Amino acid sequence: MNGNKEGAALEKVDLMEKDKVVKLARSYAANGFLCSESVLLAISDWLEIKNDMIPRIATGFGGGICFCGLVCGAVSGGIMALSVKFGRNDAKEQKVDLYQLGHRIVEGFEKEFGSVMCRELTECDFHTEAGRKEYADRKLWETKCREYIAGATAIVFDLIAEKRAQQRGCKELRGCRERG
Numbered sequence: 001m002n003g004n005k006e007g008a009a010l011e012k013v014d015l016m017e018k019d020k021v022v023k024l025a026r027s028y029a030a031n032g033f034l035c036s037e038s039v040l041l042a043i044s045d046w047l048e049i050k051n052d053m054i055p056r057i058a059t060g061f062g063g064g065i066c067f068c069g070l071v072c073g074a075v076s077g078g079i080m081a082l083s084v085k086f087g088r089n090d091a092k093e094q095k096v097d098l099y100q101l102g103h104r105i106v107e108g109f110e111k112e113f114g115s116v117m118c119r120e121l122t123e124c125d126f127h128t129e130a131g132r133k134e135y136a137d138r139k140l141w142e143t144k145c146r147e148y149i150a151g152a153t154a155i156v157f158d159l160i161a162e163k164r165a166q167q168r169g170c171k172e173l174r175g176c177r178e179r180g
Helices: 002-030 035-047 056-061 073-086 096-113 118-122 129-137 140-167 173-179
Strands: none
Touching: 002 035, 002 140, 035 056, 035 073, 035 140, 056 073, 073 096, 073 140, 096 140, 118 140, 129 140
16 A cells, blocks of 8 residues: 555656646747747756757757748657657667657647647748738737647657656556656
8 A cells, every 4th residue: 555655656756747847848938949949948958968959959940840830840849859868879770769759749749739730730821921920919829839839848758758667677657666
């Protein structure tokens, strides 16, 4: 019985950590960082990865890649965060796991929000003045995009936590948390 209480307490701590990382991503967005930058910054901070290229490398992915309305910047920022954590430095390395994790971000985000395409999520064409005005008038950054940022950050957090548990040889995440 005591073990169950400890497990529940440890799960709560992990949920609190996840909530903290999601709030951090929202905070970056509230302070003017783009969707792609906010997700990458928050996950990198959580992982304690510092690099002068963060968030610069994510800037061009805002608005669905340079405001083209393609893949949502929050999704792109999440994939960049996974790449920072699990990517390769050697051309001979195979990173099938990274691609599988990336697929899971896309699938999870699409399941939660209905699409991964910025143009579909915002229903705005950023290439036109009218589309940018509509985006601003409807306050989509505040009402929609920050939710996409939070959602993508949460998905990436879960994937990294799961991968850490697997690397420790745990069959279930909760068992890993109990052993540290």
